[in-house]
Amino acid sequence: MKQNLILFWSAIAFLSGTTANAQTTGTLTDSRDGQVYKTITLNGKSWMAQNLNYATDKGSCCYNDQKDFCYKYGKLYTWTQTDIACPVDWHVPTGGEWQSLIDYFGGDESAGTKLLKGGSSGFNASLGGDRGKSGSFENIGAGGYYWSSTPASDNEVYCRNFYSGGAKVIRFENIRESSFSVRCVKD
Numbered sequence: 001m002k003q004n005l006i007l008f009w010s011a012i013a014f015l016s017g018t019t020a021n022a023q024t025t026g027t028l029t030d031s032r033d034g035q036v037y038k039t040i041t042l043n044g045k046s047w048m049a050q051n052l053n054y055a056t057d058k059g060s061c062c063y064n065d066q067k068d069f070c071y072k073y074g075k076l077y078t079w080t081q082t083d084i085a086c087p088v089d090w091h092v093p094t095g096g097e098w099q100s101l102i103d104y105f106g107g108d109e110s111a112g113t114k115l116l117k118g119g120s121s122g123f124n125a126s127l128g129g130d131r132g133k134s135g136s137f138e139n140i141g142a143g144g145y146y147w148s149s150t151p152a153s154d155n156e157v158y159c160r161n162f163y164s165g166g167a168k169v170i171r172f173e174n175i176r177e178s179s180f181s182v183r184c185v186k187d
Helices: 002-016 067-073 079-085 095-104
Strands: 023-029 036-042 045-048 076-078 128-131 137-140 143-151 156-163 170-175
Touching (some): 045 095, 067 128, 076 079, 076 128, 095 143, 095 156, 095 170, 137 143
Antiparallel strands (some): 023 036, 036 045, 128 137, 128 143, 156 170
8 A cells, every 4th residue: 555655655756756855856848959958846937957068050159169078068159049948938037037046045155066967956056167258169068157037238148157066146247249058947
């Protein structure tokens, strides 16, 4: 009888998405290219639990222009391409949405260890590096740089940085011509 109950509840969890620590996981299939992404609901918002890997017409690339890096870390995007990068009904998070997520996991000083790949949150921020305006690739495995949709000035945007072994999540301003990773949030 006990085994039947376990199987019953396992089937219910599978059909509705699994829940761990009140965090629901699931998947999203991008209708544009068929790629499937893991998702997680954190603090009432559904987030991709993987970096976006959709190829835009221009302004997206694999780190060092090598496809193997895209499979592991997703693509890097210029800020202008983030407008079309996310699937339908999903968007690049605002600065406020990023802050709300980070605050939920302890704030700027400590959320990094929970949000990084392998951390307790299931968000799995990866350290996909970046591409500077000059075209040089840097920081693979050491830093994960993520766009927000919130402009800081006419030429800069607020971004988030996770780094290897770091508890801090750094908010910074960066020029729009750089290429960073993208996480999408459900509308």
